[in-house]
Amino acid sequence: MTQLDRQGTSDPVAVPFTPGMRDNPEELALIPDEIAREHVVPPSDDPTPTEQFTEQWRNASYNCFSSGHKFCREVCPVTQVTRNESWTPTAFHANVVAMDKGELTIEDVAADYVNCTQCGACELRCPNSLFTGDFYRFRTRTVDVVKAVRAFAVDSGVHQPQWRTWNARTDERTHEPVLGDTPVSQDHVRDWSEGLDIPIGGETVLFVDCEAAFYRTSVPRAVAQVLQLAGYEFGLMGEQWCCGGPAAEMGYVDQAKRFAQHNLDNWRSTGTRRVLVLDPHDYISFTEDYPKYFGDDYDIEVVLVVELFAQLIREGRLTPSVPIERSITYHDPCRLNKRKGIWKEPREILRAIPGLDFKDVDRVTQWSYCSGGGGGLPVEKPDLTAAISANRIQKASALEVDTLVSACPWSERPLGEAGRSESIDVVDIHELLAESLGIVVGGSRGGADGADPSRVETANDEPVGKRGE
């Protein structure tokens, strides 16, 4: 029963009222309470997989479909460069409504859902989050919807070719095939730390994502040496596997859960209580996916290295003193700024480094910036990632800087490639801080060796080249 169902002036709800106010007419209390439930539509006795899926995501999708104000469009990096109406946050919700109504099938829409970096801009900018999300305890969940549709596609046997190969390789090697034709393996996951004398296990371990462990090894080397300089005790994981986040993002959820379980078991086996994370994508996995998988059993503290470094600088345990003569701007990684609200600490670090000419762009403007490197996009659609990176680099170029600083290894490869044509160097914030602390970082910044995330070995070890749009 709703207000609209009632008629007549004697009806207590004929006059507008605010539910719950103590001066409401007493008769109102006689109207039975109703609770919003999942089962808005009575479930059928023998639901199809699509019905089971839309049952779960109908509510989140109608939240957008019934609003449809499209504030999300101009902050969406994919919409910006493609203007394809099927690749907008609005469409990602509307499709679920269409599936619910039996107008579309997962086969019809699965490929559209590739076109999302899961940057979170749309769901933050959506008024249903930004202005009412906390007030109504209900917000827009585009990233969850996109992940869920991708998972439903995989469960329905609808695969994207590169994603399937990528995840099969990851499953086989326990790490993402970030070096293209060069195999990655468990035996080499700690190679980046050569000569740094880091113990295994202990109360605190440093988790290094696949891209940083195998491709941009300068980042973990910088992080480890800065920690050592500050006298911060840490070890490396006994047997580190990929965090599982990319598999979850591409729809391979069972695999993601297996990887998560392995890592949690491994932390437990070495008595680890705290995990330091240098990569924003891992930070999302450990603070959003793992809690969903493990619930109350999840007792591992997760610390983002950027936050830790800002704190160590504040406490005087790190004092960058070697001037770095660069003109820089900072790229807010989507998973820190938009998805976690972390934007202050990286700026604190950069402002502590002497010599930098820092041309900052505020965090809200950067809601519409993205490297294009997230959500598996570079694996399946490298050209689209490149277009988004080029767009981001143009914004930096307009500031007449020589360096774009990021805090996300996954953004640094596409941004670095796009930066080359504009003579903009892409540097990681941890590398920059280490340099200003007088550390000779070592390792590789990737790039020159021709590794390409879009070149994944197939089952018979034939390289798969880039696919066009």
Added chain:
Amino acid sequence: MSDSPNSATNGRIGYRYAEQMTPPEPERVTDVAITTHPHVFEVDPRLMERWVLQQQFPNWDSLRIMNSRADHLAWMHRHFAYSVVTGSELLAEVEAESSSGPGGEGPTGV
């Protein structure tokens, strides 16, 4: 600009599941609204749940939204338009841009 979500953890950095899943004790501010975190007003979930399925928000998420809202409003004020632009001027600008090739949108849409 606003504080970071660390205000949910008394300034202590790091994510701890139990802490994130335990919101501060709510305070009633009117008959129909409560505050959990300071400045985060919520319709009393008891009333809200009659119409809208209530989601679970870890502390960081409530604070992220609240802080982002404040930042966005400040941003809007900084970008407040003090002049009126005619539609024809805008169209001319769009045409000029599209003739110089595809590109991303600027912050105007934020």
